Amino acid sequence: MRIGLCGGGQLAQMLSLAGHPLGLRCVAYAQDAGDPACAVGAFELGGWDDDDALDRFAARVDLVTFEFENVPRRAVERLAARVPVRPSIEALDTAADRVSEKSLFRRLGIGTAPFEAVDSQADLVRALASIGLPAVLKTRRMGYDGKGQKVLRAPGDVSSAFAELGGHPCILEGFVPFRRELSVVGVRGLNGEVAVYPLFENRHRDGVLRVSTSPALCSPSLEAEAHRAMRAVLEALDYVGVLAVELFEIEGGLLANEMAPRVHNSAHLTSEGHETSQFENHLRAVAGWPLGSTRPLGHAGMVNLLGAVPDAATGSGAGSVLAVEGAHVHLYGKAPRPGRKVGHVTVRAADAAARDAALARVVALLGA
Ligand SMILES: Nc1ncnc2c1ncn2[C@@H]1O[C@H](COP(=O)(O)OP(=O)(O)O)[C@@H](O)[C@H]1O
Ligand SMILES: [Mg+2]
Structure with missing residues (x-):
């Protein structure tokens, strides 16, 4: 079976690599032959407005899936007219807009920070009257890694905030004084089968994910709450594939922050940490195949490599992370650039203390 991947970044690269041993051949729809996915598998080059290239891409594959949720709707519709698209256009649309995703959470009884849509500076002032400071103003679409958002702490932060985010449609959210950030990652097959990974605990720096660990240490009731939320969203969207929901742990429970209709950075450690990686499970799901077990194989952690690949990620000898027991390096082959995700290192150990020690050494x- 041939699977089309919209996007040529590292997520498409890891999907392509995971598909190969299963006999699933991925074709990435990429912008540039230097993109990470192009180094490891077949690809078609084109932009989202290039109908001929989209048609060539569709003709080469049996179905299409995504490494990224912001594919323009017109392009997705053109592909969907030719081959099955999984997850659906509706699921992508919901996840691509912060107001739609939070409205879905609310409709399903999943807690969120208070929020209001903001389309002008006047809307912002109105929304602040009910939400109060501190608050976070974010663009509704296209934000990632903390880009396109501004924390409003004092009245002086408010006056130019809407313009500073480019005058795009925004969402204002109450600032959540969370204890921890967690994520729940699940997968739903074509026949409705669902599997959910144990929770991931995520630490960010400057809005970018830095370190994840799993299984997150938490009470069974917290885990159950997150799994219930995941199942509710998967069912509501008649979802096919891997879905991630980012969560804030607060006193007394969880709030859902956002969702990603794709494999997610916090679950990269499933490659070594779990019976079946998120990449393999996503492909199994969209292919209509049975899902793999999400059972943890131990306690796993991951650290992102940002900016440039440090010598320690590739070098030999005692200074190399490869000398740390249980450590595995994944490099995406991307050119260095400040803050850019260029790879990650995972560790796995028998218990959380050994995992944390290995992660600290790495x-x-x-x-880092
Ligand atoms: N309402 C909020 N209250 C407190 N912190 C927030 C809030 N929204 C986002 N953050 C912080 O900013 C990070 C990035 O925001 P997020 O909504 O996940 O956007 P994205 O990951 O798409 O850039 C979050 O992981 C969290 O650390
Ligand atoms: Mg996020």
């Missing part, structure tokens, strides 16, 4: 060696 972080120290990377100078």
